[in-house]
Amino acid sequence: MMKDTNFDQKKAEAFSASMLDVLNKGAIALALSIGHRSGLFEAMAALPASTSQQIADAAKLNERYVREWLGTMVTARVVNYFPDTMIYQLPEEHARALTSSGDYNMASAMQFIPVLAGVEDKLLESFRNGGGVPYSEYPRFHEVMASESDQTTVAALEPFILPIVPGLKERLETGIDVLDVGCGKGRAMITLAKTYPNSLFTGYDFSEEGIEAAREEAKAARVTNLRFEVRDAANIGETEQYDLITSFDAIHDQADPAGMLRNIYKALRPNGVYLVQDITGSSHLENNLELPAGPWLYTISCWHCMTVSLAYGGAGLGAMWGEELAEKMMV
Ligand SMILES: C[S@@+](CC[C@H](N)C(=O)[O-])C[C@H]1O[C@@H](n2cnc3c(N)ncnc32)[C@H](O)[C@@H]1O
Structure with a gap:
């Protein structure tokens, strides 16, 4: 092998050290996810400084496991x-980022890491042979997605999303027909249906699991001005039925995103509004170098968004399809 005379030993050592940091952070992400799911962070946030036994008792967990988990949390400087x-x-400042007491629960978002890691064998087959991994292979996807959506979509509806369209809240108050395409567990529609009882809400998703969960949540919330149906976005088949159509994080992983957009256009009444929320980013990799969540977004795209689309022979846009392509597809 020819020796590279420009080889920079310091650069190589610094890179190796940064890879160890990645290994540690990957492990911490798994431990944060368990901390969320097991209720450990909520329990610790409510306790004064405590022994591992007291923490395990408060969270109703096995002490030996809790103590080992605390080892990760302490060496990661999450817990004192x-x-x-x-x-x-658990310092209050950290509890704010890891429990429901803050604006965004990072420990909840960490659940995506084990969900994605769970399909590695199937994904590897797709790397080798093409194709993709269908939604049904991702255990807990809809549950974790709904938790994320609670934080990034549902909580943002009133303060940020609805005000984007002048007069929309007033129209919702008066009473309009609303459709959400790719609604998942339907939390956005349930929330809006409760807030705007004069409007009628519909949610379509091709996932039976998602729609069943949405119907159950709607029933539990006793909201009656909405319906959920299993429906493929590529076959909505409705004309001028809705005044407002929404899709939240639901175009880029479609098998036929262009077909979905055509169907949405057709289903809108004249003067209807299509309100769409999707991932921040550019269609051009070089413009995404400074995106704080860049590696995470390309990873979730490769492990899920692009891959579920390719599983159905789809376009495989992926989460990083970007604003430029989105604008081109919507004019
Ligand atoms: C990333 S999830 C977003 C779910 C929901 N909008 C939210 O914000 O929580 C994308 C959703 O699109 C749905 N979906 C994907 N392809 C679809 C299709 N062809 N027809 C209808 N729904 C589809 C999935 O089942 C999934 O629930």
């Missing part, structure tokens, strides 16, 4: 440890 008394403390 006081060795003299062997007590652990």
